[in-house]
Amino acid sequence: MDAESLLEREHELETLAGALDAALTGAGSLLLVEAPAGIGKSALLRAARRLARDRGIAQLVARGTPLERALPFGVAGRLLERSGERAPREPLAVPDDDGLGLIRTFAEAIVDLAWPAPASAAARPLLVVVDDAQWADAPSLRVLVHLAARLDDLPVALVAGVRTGEPDAPSELLEALRGAGAARTLRPAPLGDAAIAQLVTRTLGEHASPELVRACANASGGNPFYLRELLAAVGSEAPRTPTADQLEQLVPDSVLRSVLVRLARLGQAASRLASAAAVLGDGATLDAAATLAELEPLAAEQAADVLADAGVLDAGEPLRFSHPLIASALLADMGSFARARAHRRAAELVADAGPERVAMHLLHARPQRDPAVVTPLRRAAALARERGAPAESVRLLERALAEPPPAEQRPALLLELADAGIRSGAADAPERIEEALELIDEPHARGAAQLALSRQLHHVGEFARAAALAGDARAALPPGDPLQPRLLAAHVASAFLDPGLHVQSKAMMEPLLAAARRGDLPHDPGLLALLAMRMAEAGEPVATVRTLADAALAGGPLLDHDSHGTSLGFLAAALLWSDELELAERWLAQAVAAARRHAAVLPQFVACYFRACVHLQRGRLAEAVADAEHALEIHRYGWASSSAAATVLARAQLERGDLDAAREAIAVAETGDERRPEHVLLLEARARVRLAAGDHAGALADALAAGRHTERYGAAPSARAHEWRPIGARAAHALGDTRAARELVDEALALTRDDDAARIRGDVLRAAGVVTGGEEGLALLAEAVTLLERSPALLSRAHALAEHGAALRRAGQRRAAREPLQRALELADDAGAEPLVARVRDELRALGLRPRRAARSGAASLTPAERRIAELAADGLSTPQIAHHLTITKKTVETHLSHIFGKLDVRSRTELPAALTAGEQAAADVDARGDADARPDAAPAAP
Template sequence: MESSIGVESETEFAFAGLHQLCAPLLDRLDALPDPQQTALGVAFGRQGGAAPDRFLVGLATLNLLAEVAEEGPLLCLVDDAHWLDQASAQVLAFVARRVGAERLALVFAVRDSSESDAHSFVGLPEMRLDGLGETDARALLTTAVRTPLDDDVRDRIVAEARGNPLALLELSLSVRPAQLAGGFELPDVPDVPRRVEDSFQRRSGTLPDETQLLLLVAAAEPTGDVALLWRAAAELGITREAAAPAETAGLLEIDTRVRFRHPLARSAVYQAAAPPNRRRAHGALAAGTDPQIDPDRRAWHRARAVLGTDEEAAAELERSAARARARGGFAASAAFLQQAAELTPDPVPRARRALEAAHAKHEAGASEAARELLTVAEAGPLDALQRARPQLLRAQIAFHLTRGSEVPGMLLDAAKTLAPLDAALSRETYLHALDAAIILGGLGHGRGVLEVAEAAQAAPAPAGWPGPADLLLDGLVTTFTHGYEAGVPGLRRALEAFRGRGPHAEAVDSSDSRRWLWLASRTAVALFDDELVYVLASRNVRLAREAGALATLPAALILLSATLVFTGELAHATELAAEETAITRATGAVPLRHARLILAAWRGRRAETTELYTASVQEASARGAGTEASLAQYALAVLHNGLGNYPAAQDAAARACDSDELPHSNLALPELIEAASRAGQPDRAAAALELLSSRARASGTQWALGLAARSRALTSTGPATEDHYREAIERLRECRMVSHLARTHLVYGEWLRREGRRQAAREQLRTAHELLSDMGAEAFAARGERELRATGEHPRKRTAQPADALTAHELHIARLVATGATSREVGAQLFLSPRTIEAHLRNIFRKLGITSRRQLKELNLP
């Protein structure tokens, strides 16, 4: 069994609780893949390197524990988990959600949510422990109290303790023997922990002064380091014999570690001490802590020994903050910086440190606390650039917390202020403002996309050779201010740079490319560039996986999943959607429905699509995300076109086409044209066709030109109609978008049948039905089946495939294993342990009726 105990005063030390749990196991690090070894090494301060994503640290922890569990079942007990540092709590909660087939269990003991902050563990299976029943409480009290006990006293102690075993023992110990026999009354205090803490305080208060000071030193040093305790005691002139009365009183024991009887005993001693004595204790601990071995703890103790301000102590805390940040402990870094600001005597560095603390608080997710620190920073003297940074951070916080319509304007104001001070940051802020305006879409009443794009024309020129993000900003600004046709060349240059081609290309894994790769991938859809969409979306997923960036991986998986729907790989898209859902659940992030919604719509599943659509629109409205609402409208249009409900499809597609998000508008235009032409609205179809044709000519891709040709065919009459259909098929054959090719065969076959050309119709409908059935586009396939039957042909039924028995998650694992990947490699990609992968493989083999990986490879999974 391995154990860890959360300590209230340890919450400022990043990964302290995790290190306490894993320290005895670190000799097994060599069994982990190199990126995971590095992640734990950096997190624990054993080596330098880039700050690891906390979920990569989580995967490394999971695999480390699973490696140990291979030798025998492993129980990890984390007591007082509500006092874990934030980084440790997040990692251990992630591990708990990913425990699968391992012989491994994690048990967290937390106080009731009303008494603690244990949000990281919400959603895990829980068992609430009730207090002892009255009979058991009386029995425990009888065994603990050896002297005669008056019935009224017993009843009152039992009532006051409320079934808390510790309270029963402590309340009985806190009174004199004479009182136990009768005439004793306890005040009616409902806070049992406070009563117990008071009992510990009374007991410690009767000890000799030297013993009380030694107890205070022990309470102020949560690591339980005996050697440090004696060094600090020596600083205070306290002998080791002073510990005896405290041990006799049952408050603590000292052997290989210093252990208090209960965390409440520790807090009782610390809280009861006078402030000067606390400062003396922390000063002695700082003096006894080696600055080379443990500089952060020394800085922490030294800071608490200060009365008033102290620049040297503040500077030490600032250095500790930098080390915490380098390990990925953003919350710890913020806490160190905040305290550093409070100890800084000079208003200039105090304002700077408060500003840095505000940024760190926001990065750690404590945006409200960041706002308070900004107020402190703005009260001090700041230079021009420092005055601009709070303005930018307030806008970023507002975007994170509210998604309000005022956010694009706030970002624009910040970008304008930054322009003469930091050209690169100004340009990035303009790009953020434009992206925010697109995301808000039509749900806000602030500055719209056009106004933001016009303002962004004032962005300063790049300081040097423009990078991919610079080109993306310029391309989007041109597109929204001068039209789609004018913007396409610039956007294509930007996307090629993100791809790693052209004179403006950066390393594909540069921070600039990673930060904006999601926007670049969406923009590729706006260009109808199927190759760039696939390459950039795939790269986004790959880079997020390699970095262990589970915070950004779900969005990357959604975009790649949608791309695979268009390429006709619905089974693979389903796997990625399932992975996205699993990661979102494991990390406790806000659920995202986009991938599942698009899949349900293309599969023609009315009930599922409707449910997901309703939830998506409601949440988009609540979060102020108009682009999410437009995507939901696009999905609804696909569903109704598949089902042949053209008036409903027309309404949904029209709403999606109104989006400022060009990808959604481009995807919705062909849906609107098909629906309007079938619903008897030729004027509406013609207007949409004119816009689509203009964009297709500007784009010049086979995908765009093929969709435009199909749409012209849907709105045409006479001999030219067939030419348009044939052009559409030829063009779409030359691109990746097989789903659109299949639907083109479908509408062409439907037209041929209505023209009375049954034989020609059968050929097109047969092709459409086979493609759509095989990819799983069930509603569109059903349309093809009905049309085929109308020509007198009975379509073949789709042959059941072995993989049909697998879940999406199992199919994903099977596909990866079939490529030759080991269980460890597959686990690293899917953030699971190798043992969990092996367990899934056993189920996969059983369902498929095979016994080896070689046979799996031979199945040629879809």
């Protein structure tokens, strides 16, 4: 059917033509054609291809199918295969900053077709068509999302067809496509009465009575596919035409059954070939379908021509159904055992097409104790894991296990399944590994399995068992075995976190620490991360910790993939405690991105938690909240305790002035196991919340309990890792217990006297200055400010400036107080630290100043992070695209956008450009009038 013959699709065709014309001028666009099955979206996509041919525009075309959803990058690969380009087969060796890895590689290959060379002045307009995107594999959909983010600069029309109403459609990825800045959605409606009458009349001629037309409309609901098949069924009854009453009894299911009846009338060969093509899936060769259908070549060719003439298949090869509903009807008509048997035979026929295509059929075939099928399933699982699709890897390996595999392959398969399960967030990995251990006798292989199990027991908090298992494995292997360093790292890590094994942990670490101080570093990244953490906790020089961190990071941002975030967490803690926030921020952004690329659940959550800590210290409170909330999602997977993420969330909410939200986060943290090491974080955070709420006694009790908890776990005698002393000192001071307050700050001052981590020492000096008071207190606060000037911890700097300014005002040094208070106000306002802003403004007013009123609305009220996101949104980027661009979570973007919309008083993204422009003009007008803010009042207030 020509584009011109599509009925009641003028708007859709005009929009498609407009997108292609725009591509000719160098402008890209994304069109989503969304409709229920049979409404005509595929016909519109075919029309788009014809319109592109008329304009000389090159095309890339692919289609999703239910059978191939387990094939990572299957749709993206077919797009490139049909262009003559080679689809990338391996992930990038070095993770890129935006974390899209192989996804980006595929997308860039498509981009290269539109821009043949960087220096080329002549772009090639391109149409990219993906039909049935709801059945596309997830990595391919991510390729489309990434490509959509580039469309503003590309001469590409991207058109995707999406069948609505599919219960297992990848809604999040499809929503990311819908949210692309260049996206428009076409939703073709059911045919109206006039179009139905025209089609019925065209088919039935003089038999098309008004009553029959109305009956066809009622039976088909205006669905073009159902109407066409209904009319085909009516036509097959000629010269006896059904009555209107008979037609009105038909429903879509019966229409599909009529398709099968019509196929049967085409002959046995055609029916068998159609069924074989449905089993093989779109893109099958005629030879494969003929073999599966048990037809001779000539009979198969004749049957294919008959099916094409009847509109069941498209003409030519490869074999494709004119509509997916026909294939669905054929598959549904087959008995389940017959269908499974056909898929197993299909797997044999496509053996030369690679393990992934074989595995797609084996997933739908019954296990039959055939060891030969295990190998392609394992190979396909390995490819899926490498391409960042561990959930598909699990599915494939579980199918291989069900076959079952030969006895000698079962242990390795169980370990592969456990590894893929860990990466996808499954919690049954330990059981898989334990089963494998029962079957392994060879020492090295057994040691590898014990290492894997030890790490998983560590993640679920069974530190003693994890340490014992790693220790047993070490003892069973010779000293020179390559597993020894990794087993030592696992042994020490678990022993370090178990209160009963601290002596053992320190004994194991001491030779390594002594060697590291001499510059003799181990090569294993897990050991390097452990050493960095222990040295940072003990207050050793920051440069030493930095050297260890650089060595650990040499192998990539995730350090040790097999530790599933443990090594990553130790190194992140080391950098946080050493005030190396800038390095930590850069690295953790890469770690989050790499974890997303590999679909590694645990490393992603660990990295998000520590990045939330970094954001908190750097005064990016909205980002800290978003990352902490994202890290809390680990609860869904049954792995680590939620306490740590909930405590940083509580602290961030407290700094923002939302005491209720902080209390809610504390309540979440209180559900954790108080025997675990991170319980100290809950005690410290709860002490802060109680202090802010005026519960000084409760705050002091929590702070002292935190100190006892650290002693129980044998923490090093330093103040880097834990902050209970300054918190407790402030609480005791508020209670009037000067002696207790001084004891706590004196102890903290002594521990940090030689500490070169600026934030740690600066925070202690600030608490000491508040507690001490007088001239000595002023000196301590001034020292805190000086020290924090060289720290990237902007929130600590803001608090120190505020305390110093307030102390100067109380001491009568009014002029000297102005500058630190004004700087504190600027930092606090940028951070969104509302309680600190309010306090500093009160201090400035007490000086008789009129502090600049912090803008609460308009563009001037946006923080730097909000402005950046607002500008990207104004440029048309969607929430997922902004998240990818800035390597932050979607939750962060959503949080910022909600604030941005409120401040700018807009309801949609389309209003953002005008609101930002108006804000810039208003700011320019203010500057032109001169800044009269922060000047003395005529009658200064008393100090």
